[in-house]
Amino acid sequence: EVQLVESGGGLVQPGRSLRLSCAASGFTFDDYAMHWVRQVPGKGLEWVSGISWNSDNTGYADSVKGRFTISRDNAKKSLYLQMNSLRVEDTALYYCAKDMGPSGSICEYWGQGTLVTVSS
Amino acid sequence: SSDLTQDPAVSVALGQTVRITCQGDSLRSYYATWYQQKPGQAPVLVFSGKNNRPSGIPDRFSGSSSGSTASLTITGAQAEDEADYYCNSRDSSGYPRVFGGGTKLTVL
Numbered sequence: 001e002v003q004l005v006e007s008g009g010g011l012v013q014p015g016r017s018l019r020l021s022c023a024a025s026g027f028t029f030d031d032y033a034m035h036w037v038r039q040v041p042g043k044g045l046e047w048v049s050g051i052s053w054n055s056d057n058t059g060y061a062d063s064v065k066g067r068f069t070i071s072r073d074n075a076k077k078s079l080y081l082q083m084n085s086l087r088v089e090d091t092a093l094y095y096c097a098k099d100m101g102p103s104g105s106i107c108e109y110w111g112q113g114t115l116v117t118v119s120s
Numbered sequence: 121s122s123d124l125t126q127d128p129a130v131s132v133a134l135g136q137t138v139r140i141t142c143q144g145d146s147l148r149s150y151y152a153t154w155y156q157q158k159p160g161q162a163p164v165l166v167f168s169g170k171n172n173r174p175s176g177i178p179d180r181f182s183g184s185s186s187g188s189t190a191s192l193t194i195t196g197a198q199a200e201d202e203a204d205y206y207c208n209s210r211d212s213s214g215y216p217r218v219f220g221g222g223t224k225l226t227v228l
Binding site for chain 1: 153155157162163164165168169174206208210213214215216217218219220221222
């Protein structure tokens with residue numbers, strides 16, 4: 001059974017940093033691309049970032065480019081999102097998602113999310 | 121345009137057929153992906169590509185596409201289908217950058 005468990009969320013002041021983690025199990029982690037998708041409570045989904053199976057290819061939404069960095073550790077079966085220079089508008093539930101392929105664009109499985117609140 | 125447009129809300133009588141649509145220029149080049157999200161839960165993939173329904177998704181869910189419009193059809197809607205539905209598309213970078221605003225489906 002595929003399991004994705006996010007952690008690292010919390011309350012942080014504007015301008016500060018936070019690192020999210022996603023622990024994966026139930027599948028061969030290094031065979032698949034991974035994504036971060038966020039959702040402001042009560043609002044729609046926003047793709048944040050993605051990374052290919054071997055980390056050679058990464059992508060970012062314009063809203064986070066230059067501030068967020070996605071990475072993965074295949075040995076630890078873990079996905080990360082380093083979030084710097086956080087803004088109030090980054091407040092959201094952050095989901096980790098497994099892609100259907102090594103470098104695709106379909107989020108096949110999702111974790112339950114970790115809540116990030118940016119507020120002074 | 122990189123935007124995908126969905127009707128905010130759609131309703132259907134129990135057992136009837138409903139079509140949820142998604143419009144956007146990217147759909148002329150790439151297939152839509154559809155996600156279902158129930159309150160308090162993570163999204164679930166329900167349809168992708170030309171004709172891909174994940175295992176465990178009932179066959180009453182189907183997808184289609186024409187020009188800049190993609191559709192998710194539920195044939196014989198059930199009470200448990202009441203949820204928010206989001207369409208999504210990749211762009212030329214290969215990443216799924218664009219989500220529609222979501223359609224809230226009510227089953228009457």
